[in-house]
Amino acid sequence: xxxxxxxxxxxxxxxxxxxxxxxxxxxxxxxxxxxxxxxxxxxxxxxxxxxxxxxxxxxxxxxxxxxxxxxxxxxxxxxxxxxxxxxxxxxxxxxxxxxxxxxxxxxxxxxxxxxxxxxxxxxxxxxxxxxxxxxxxxxxxxxxxxxxxxxxxxxxxxxxxxxxxx
Numbered sequence: 001x002x003x004x005x006x007x008x009x010x011x012x013x014x015x016x017x018x019x020x021x022x023x024x025x026x027x028x029x030x031x032x033x034x035x036x037x038x039x040x041x042x043x044x045x046x047x048x049x050x051x052x053x054x055x056x057x058x059x060x061x062x063x064x065x066x067x068x069x070x071x072x073x074x075x076x077x078x079x080x081x082x083x084x085x086x087x088x089x090x091x092x093x094x095x096x097x098x099x100x101x102x103x104x105x106x107x108x109x110x111x112x113x114x115x116x117x118x119x120x121x122x123x124x125x126x127x128x129x130x131x132x133x134x135x136x137x138x139x140x141x142x143x144x145x146x147x148x149x150x151x152x153x154x155x156x157x158x159x160x161x162x163x164x165x166x
Contacts, residue, residue, distance in 0.1 A: 021066040029066035034059050052076045067092055082107075091117065 021029050037056030038049035057074040073082040080102050087096040091114075099108040105127070112122045123136045135150055135158065150158040 021062055024060065029064070030062060032059060032061045063088070065092055067094075089114070093117070 024033055024035075026033070035056070035058055037053045039051050039053055040047050041050035042048075052075075055073055057076070057078075059072045059074075061069045061071075063069045067088055068084075068086045070086065071084045072080065073084075075081045082102055083100045085096075085098045085100075086094055089095045093112070093114055095112050095114075097108075097110045098106060101107050106125075107127055109125045110122055113120045121137060123134065126133045126135075137150055150161075
């Protein structure tokens with residue numbers, strides 16, 4: 001979850017809106033992109049498809065302005081293996097991210113609140129071993145320092161982190 005949170009925090013933090021189609025090497029907005037990525041192997045002096053890379057078979061669907069609406073992942077047999085969904089506000093900032101398992105059950109849900117175009121807080125709900133875990137991250141600018149407060153499911157303070165030069 002940590003790398004996912006960093007990715008989403010980085011991609012939606014700042015003054016400019018993120019248009020995800022550019023991350024796929026596209027120069028204009030499209031409705032969807034189907035991607036299948038294999039590990040290249042050399043056989044008899046030729047490069048051929050090897051095994052399907054993890055999360056290497058997916059369909060990315062974009063909204064009208066070019067932001068990701070959903071990503072549907074497929075296994076090597078073409079069967080559904082998971083899905084991600086994104087929701088945005090009027091400024092094209094991510095306000096909700098949800099990740100689902102192949103059976104359709106919710107795996108992770110992250111909701112964001114903004115203040116002056118900056119992420120103010122986000123709540124991450126994760127489900128592991130059929131148990132819900134909720135972490136709330138509150139960001140507060142303290143001059144040039146960013147303060148992150150993490151609160152756990154039962155409301156206890158988990159950590160306080162201060163960042164310089166954010």
